[in-house]
Amino acid sequence: MKKDTSHINSLENEAIYIMREVAAQFEKPVLLFSGGKDSITLVRLAVKAFYPAKVPFPLMHIDTGHNFPETIEFRDRLVKELGLELIVRNVQDSIDQGKVKEESGRYASRNQLQTTTLLDAIEEFKFDACIGGARRDEEKARAKERIFSVRDDFGQWDEKNQRPELFDMLNGEIELGQNVRVFPISNWTELDVWSYIEKENIEIPSIYFAHKRKVFLRDGMIWSAEDGIVYRDDNEEVLEKMVRFRTVGDMSCTAAVLSDAVSISKVVEEIRDSTISERGARIDDKRSEAAMEKRKQQGYF
């Protein structure tokens, strides 16, 4: 039985309303694009919100240098097809400038380093609103996030002093130097995003679908053994498995899941029956129970 999609329509209407508020209330908005399904969904919503006019803000990708190659190819094709403006800023540059230090060891990841590059880029372009694809169902700290979330000069999130959001009214008033993180798909769940991708027939990178990949196992999770980005001990054996990725972040913190879902409808089915949460495959959240809250206070997206 196909589920009634009218609740997705109401989520879509809400998100389009938020996109338009951003364009109207801010001078220099930007859409933070990671190449993942959530930010691809945001692009679709932005295109629909302003049709027949063009999307009135650029996309920005904070490239960790550890992205899946499929994601980058996809990104470049998407902006070309839709005629969008794309800004790329590299974590490697922040490392070269000595602003951040590369982590080392088994669990080394560039995920945390992104924050510095992001904050620098916000300052460079004087962005006053950054649209992101975070959802409240992802994680406990994100469940408390506002749709318009004010960040201070240091990009920090003051979780105990958030502006109340009433009815549909979004208060985007800020002082110079502050910026607002905007989350149009706050109220969507992972399944909602996938159902929307299916309904709208949105193209997504191939790594979201089941494919053969060289992987190795660690801590009960499946890691990509291709491209040499993820640190692997010699005794960690390389296997070939049918896998797909549920989230597409930095390769070094994104684990794969076993899957034979080769189409969107199969993926939707798989997620509906899944008993593991989406971020269960994100090692960055496993560092401590409050991992996300801490990163958000520091300005993480």
Next chain:
Amino acid sequence: MEVLKIATAGSVDDGKSTLIGRILYDTKSLTTDKLEAIEKTSKQRGYDYLDFSLATDGLVAEREQGITIDVAHIYFSTKKKSYIIADTPGHVEYTRNMVTGASTSQASIILIDARKGVIEQTNRHFFINNLLRIKDVVVAINKMDLVDYSEEVYNKIKADFSELMSKRDYQDQKITFIPVSALKGDNVVNKSDAMPWYEGEALLQHLEDLDKSDIFNVGTPRFPVQYVVRPKTEDFHDFRGYAGKVYGGNLSVGDDIIVLPSKTRSKIKDIYFYDEKYETASRRSSVTITLENDINVSRGDMIVKENDLPTIDKQFTANICWMDSKQLTPGTKYVVQHGVNKVLAKVDRINHKINPDYSGIEKDVTGLGVNDIASVTFKLNKPIFYDQFKNHRTNGSFILIDAQNNNTVGAGFIQ
């Protein structure tokens, strides 16, 4: 079915987070990894049951103190509906969060501890639910397991609560009493065998059965213009569309409309949703409208049907919920955000303070403190186009912004 948003209200230790955790558990909405984390922490703390409140209390301070500080949003779905629960804190000082959570909800759950019965807090919770005109309210009498599932206790609380109901302003609010034990799972998702005397539905069943007409108010259509779409491309050279969300009722192609404040008349030419044209835009849809005449419309203007004008005025009186530690005093200026429209406002007078425990009003008030609810008259620097809150939830509400620090400092419901 649209997403059903539910606000929850209860005092500290009434078991609100446990109730939500129980709903998630019994609807199999908790994933294995989340469940394992709850099991692990419950065990570490030496509990002999699963502490479901761990599923919702997200901030470090909350887990440390074992209380809920900020509104958390929790998502789950059944075969029939998708739900969002706004888990709002029960402390007196956090009334603002409760008003916030309730403002976007169409149904609400008020929790009462069966051992304590109706307490002062219950009055407040019900008052706010009634003030915000939530159409469907469930009074969940929790911890029934601790009073031996007693029908007498249930009836006593029901009778006490009914006395409150007689004082409410919004009489059409539908109220349903359900005896539950969140800890044991009685009457939450599944009907309980422990209370055969209770003939009603379990909590979730009640929510599942709510129909659109049970939760939404139908009013007159209002279309506040959010954004003017001007593509200036070859294909759409002269296109001038007005983007916005339709509130209250439907708008259709051919409708005779008036644009406020200019009061220019026109007709709806086309209704776009992305690249598709529609005959009718239904309430809460985000569309782009074009008009027959080339007239000047900008953000903050409102398109309404010709025979259905709102009040157009430079002053209004409203019940407001004050949310800031800095007092509201007569003569002070604020920014009123009414929908997408912003105007400057001055507090003309505080008419009276309302005691949210239904004990009456206080006159001769010189200022409002945080969490005060009061009737206040404002004067504006230019007219806004409003309806009374009781007739139009969206067009009858506004927020107050402190022009000095840009914070949202109050919410208002126009009388």
